[in-house]
Amino acid sequence: MAIYSVVLLIRVLILMPGSYNDWLAFSRPWWWRLATFIFWVSLSSHAWLGVRDVLKDYVPNAKIRMVLLKLVMLALWVYLVWITLLLCNL
Amino acid sequence: MMNSNHKVQSTNTKKVRPKNLNLFTIRMPINALVSILHRVTGCALFLALPLLLVTFQLSISSASKFQLVQDLLHSSLAKLIIIGLAWSFFHHFFAGIRHLAMDVHWATTLIKARYTSKMVFVLGGVATLLLAISWVF
Secondary structure, eight states, X not given: OHHHHHHHHHHHHHHOOOSHHHHHXXXXXXXXXXXXXXXXXXXXXXXXXXXXXXXXXXXXXHHHHHHHHHHHHHHHHHHHHHHHHHHHTO | OOOTTSOOOOTTSOOOOOOOOOGGGSOOOHHHXXXXXXXXXXXXXXXXXXXXXXXXXXXXXXXXXXHHHHHHHTSHHXXXXXXXXXXHHHHHHXXXXXXXXXXXXXXXXXXXXXXXXXXXXXXXXXXXXXXXXXXXX
16 A cells, blocks of 8 residues: 555656546556555555454444444445446546 | 442453543653554544545546536645645554554664654655645645
């Protein structure tokens, strides 16, 4: 994820996408979309672990915590499907 | 006989261990500050994820939507939010690298750990400053 972030920054600084077409051209290369997808998968498990730890530490009620954990899991899955659809439709 | 407030426990139940999670009462050396901010920025970034996705979706949907996103992102409120999220990201990023370094036993002594903590704050601040300058002006 760190490498992706750095590469993203470098690509933006070099290519400087300013217009809509520039932005599409920036986002469309197949290897970039693949990297973005892999980034998002990593991000999902990374975020899950982090938020799970936070909920475990600060939500003492087991029932409420379980509900919140399931909501977070659902949200992360929705985000993953969402970004996948966006990347496929580019 | 014992005070009625005293918890009565049989030998089979777990001991109730003292727990203090009130962050405002815990002393904050610089390493602790880096650590808790790592957690706080992580939460902030998590909450910002749907915003990121919506923005990206709009930006690729059409030229007019792209322009809308551009205009929105350059509004004053958005600039404030972007600076906040940017610092969150940079702090989380550098604190995360520090975490990984310490996992492989680099800079684990107190003096070195304090030094890397300061580096996290300096790098985070510089990165945010650079982004603020390039985005706001």
